[in-house]
Amino acid sequence: MGKAVEITDSNFNDIVSKNSVVLVDFWAEWCGPCRMIAPMIEELANDYDGKAVIGKLDVDNNQESSVKFGVRSIPTLLVFKDGEMVDRHVGAVPKETLSSSIDSKL
DSSP states (O other), X not given: OOOOEEEOTTTHHHHXXXXXXXXXXXXXXXXXXXXXXXXXXXXXXXXXXXXXXXXXXXXXXOXXXXXXXXXXXXXXXXXXXXTEEEEEEESSOOXXXXXXXXXXXX
């Protein structure tokens, strides 16, 4: 059973560069919409176990990555394909939106 990976400033490049497709959820504990989509992120991690990496990056503890990718509001969900950012979703988007985005990169 898949589980969302904890992504930090220190392991960000390693995870994104070593996996074909990665979804990174930029979130914070105090963010209501972030907490609202958290169960969906875990569902995606389970759905894509072995096919794509689904990760969560706490913006309060990992500001370097947030600044690098211009994350100004959360949740922001970035999709990477072969190390390059290819999609950006801001706000509490539906699961189907993220699934479509991931599916099109697999």
